[in-house]
Amino acid sequence: MSNFELSNSKNYVNEQVTPMDNHLAGEFWVKFWGVRGLIPTPNSHTCRYGSNTACVEIYVAGQHLIFDGGTGLRILGKMWQQQQKSLEAHLFFTNSQSNRIQGFPFFAPAFIASNCFHIYGTAASNGASIKQCLCDQMLQPHFPYPLQVMESDLNFYNLTPGNAVELGEVKITMAIINKNQKSIGYRVTWGEHSIAYATDLHKSLDIEEQKQILHIIQGADLLVTNATYTPPTGKNHEYAELFWKTPVDLAQTADVKRLVISHHHPDDNDTFLDKIQDQVKSAFPNVLLACEGMLLSVENS
Template identity: 65%
Template sequence: MSNFELSDSQSYVPEKSAILPSSPADEFIVQFWGVRGLIPTPDTSTNRYGGNTACVEIYVGGKRLIFDGGTGLRILGKTWQELQQPIQAHLFFTNCQSNRIQGFPFFAPAFIVENCFHIYGTAASNGASIKQCLYDQMLQPHFPYPLQVMQSELQFYNLTPDSDVKLDDVIITTALINQTQRSVGYRVSWQDYSVAYVTDLHQNAEQVEQERILEFIKGADLLIANATYTPPTSHNHDSADLLWQAAVNAALNAGVQRLAISHHHPDDHDDFLDRVQVDVKSAFSQAVLAHEGLVLTVSK
């Protein structure tokens, strides 16, 4: 590992299977456990796409990586409990907003002494480290138990944008994606393959910022991006193209091979997202709207 600082040490979801530890080390697999933005959305109209907030698991080069710890992290944790063996994994947070960290207190494997988790994030807009943000949300009166009750080994790392994390032959590169939210994106590279996780795109980015993002995701085999949206009070389905156009434009301009759009708005029900899927694929045939349980294999 290099270029980062080591810090002081409920919605209905269909049954899903975890990526098995026996998966060959020469595989590159992406699995979605939470695809909702802003808040969890438990409702019969969101069953197909899912109502849990952001969480993506990547198994690459024999390493287990997790990106964001929304409520989907709880579901992932339940499947990992069934593995019945010590687990080592790396958790990367894009920012410290509640929809990215709210599943962490319910991540059951973190309470098991044999497990080990490396946790990465950048400083929040108020300067708080990722460790401080996770610690604060587990304090009374927000949560009945402090972070210290987690018996697994937790190692925290303070990242800076434009730095690399090296896990043997797997390299995770960071970039600042949204200055206002202090959000970072990640690019996972292994052999000749790469996946870019860039989930804080916004419609009004300045030209310099857009060019930096395009360079960061250029030529990726898979881009995971958000559907940009307006605040909940002004969400308007009549302008649905605005929700996904930024992600599609980025994918086309950067020459990525495939696009998965996630972080769906809480008001976007299944039937609406089905219609959006048709529009998105007409603009970029290799695009898909992510749903909970979706598994993508990265290959040329």
């Protein structure tokens, strides 16, 4: 049975990142470098949970996997640079919206020739590949340097939901979890253990979407997902239960062992998120709200 433990790291990531020995957390762990949805929100009221947009690192069986490249990817890159050694990693994108890709132009290790990155994604709603989406955001007037100035070895892969990527002993399966946004969710499996990353849930799921989501989260040791929000212009904290009902229902149905809710709304400050976490625990005790710097490890026992 899996046992998840919080590391001794700080509850948030700041500019003074410290290199971490991978083996201190075991052979299968997840670390949160960006936990905010939509747009970065740096201010004094978001410092505990964090203000960077989505970026999650998973280390498993010697493989470095990154899920989404929001602004948290820049901080991860700074930590990796301090290790002063060649890197090889796999970047998986859930969709091509700005909050998932905006950190990629600032990912410093991609500019170093000795590094190698494998980049995965599915077609955006307009049909553009993940490579095209990353290229477009680095063109003038959006960014001063094109993707071609990145000297690392960049390998792009177009994913087909329903198929799988195998990296040695690690298997990554995927499924469409939000048809409107063309968003995919992932399940990382190593032996008997698994982590699911499905971060584009919306409040009303049709039968096909629910089937796809349950397929990748069923029995997962850990599910990283989002709470479902009302539209930004109609946000009302009086209806906070709407923020977490869908992920809790899915986690209970799929017999998920631990739930982590991430992609917090820009308007949700630390105090409000503390209250939400207490409310969710009343329905699903083994839950955490993600904060930057949080490290969870899957230990065999």
